[in-house]
Amino acid sequence: MKKPILAADIIPGLSAGGFTLGQKLTEFDSGTLMKKRWKSEDGSLIDAIYSTDDFFVADLEDFTDEKGVRIYFSRGALGLHFSAAGTLFHIAVSSGYTGSFLNRFGIGTPAREVQEMFELSFDDGDEMHYPQKSSGLEGIAFHIDDGSDDGLVPPCICGISIYNWTMQ
Numbered sequence: 001m002k003k004p005i006l007a008a009d010i011i012p013g014l015s016a017g018g019f020t021l022g023q024k025l026t027e028f029d030s031g032t033l034m035k036k037r038w039k040s041e042d043g044s045l046i047d048a049i050y051s052t053d054d055f056f057v058a059d060l061e062d063f064t065d066e067k068g069v070r071i072y073f074s075r076g077a078l079g080l081h082f083s084a085a086g087t088l089f090h091i092a093v094s095s096g097y098t099g100s101f102l103n104r105f106g107i108g109t110p111a112r113e114v115q116e117m118f119e120l121s122f123d124d125g126d127e128m129h130y131p132q133k134s135s136g137l138e139g140i141a142f143h144i145d146d147g148s149d150d151g152l153v154p155p156c157i158c159g160i161s162i163y164n165w166t167m168q
Contacts, residue, residue, distance in 0.1 A: 002018065004017040004055075006098055006099065008099045009100065010101040010140070012137060012140035013164055016091045016097075017099070019091060020088070021090075024088070025086035036057055057071050067084035069082045069086070070082070075095075076094055076096070078097060079091070079093075083167060089163060089167035090163045090164075091162040092162075093161075094107060105142075105157065108156050109156060110157075111157060114129075118135045119134070140160065141160070142157050143157070143159030143160070144156065144157055
């Protein structure tokens with residue numbers, strides 16, 4: 001199994017973690033993947049994500065109506081989302097991922113820094129902030145936390161998605 005690179009650059013619409021959108025699930029060692037499969041009877045998916053240091057595989061149909069496979073690494077620092085056809089169409093990074101976009105925007109970056117460079121719009125459906133089409137930037141979205149209730153900790157990036165929805 002290829003090891004993720006948690007310090008790899010984030011390239012919108014293309015790559016993160018040492019993986020590239022468009023890769024096929026068949027490029028991964030199926031024997032290894034089969035040994036580390038999560039099933040709903042194993043307990044909470046969230047608990048499995050945050051308690052697994054190495055990696056594990058989850059079939060989407062075990063917890064959603066969708067088909068496809070997800071591979072989670074390093075307590076959720078990196079998630080690879082494969083379509084029903086076995087094509088990597090979405091890479092999600094979160095806490096524990098140290099790579100960045102433009103050597104500037106990564107997990108923990110204050111949201112205002114991204115908002116100063118790109119006008120963002122919020123999607124209620126997936127709770128992500130997407131750059132406006134006028135920015136010319138596609139294939140990236142930001143999950144921004146609320147910051148602290150007292151305002152001392154500003155809202156920050158807590159997740160970044162790299163995607164190509166046409167591969168889904």
